[in-house]
Amino acid sequence: MEKEFTTSSPDETITRGKEFVATLDIGDIVCLQGDLGAGKTHFVKGMAEGLGIDSNDVSSPTFTLINEYHGDQLLYHFDCYRMESPREALEIGAEEYFFGDGITVIEWPERIESLLPPEAIWISIEAPDKNTRKFVIRKRES
Known part of the structure; x- marks a missing residue:
């Protein structure tokens, strides 16, 4: 399945x-x-708004690695940009979030790809110019 x-x-x-x-x-x-x-x-700010979370509270969790937002549902926001290996994600308990009581969104997921379940939804975002963003949503093959 793929949508653009x-x-x-x-x-x-x-x-x-x-x-x-x-x-x-x-x-x-x-x-x-x-x-x-x-x-x-x-995009995560929009996801947060859809869950009843103030989008002004949403920022890239580059230095904290995980932000947890509470709204109508929980939103777990990961940023794996600074992770050197999947082991770092395991050390902070990432798998507990993946199977927790919320929706998980991960920036830079390729850094921990081996930990992610096959049913994860992948969205690639390209910026062909200053204002335009192209989104491709797909499920990876198991």
């Missing part, structure tokens, strides 16, 4: 994140791939 869409502003990216999270269930894992500045955190 494009956005032309940060606000539209947030709106699409809000729409997308409405299709998810507790326990779902969403992996966001894209270069720095591609729009990953804006």
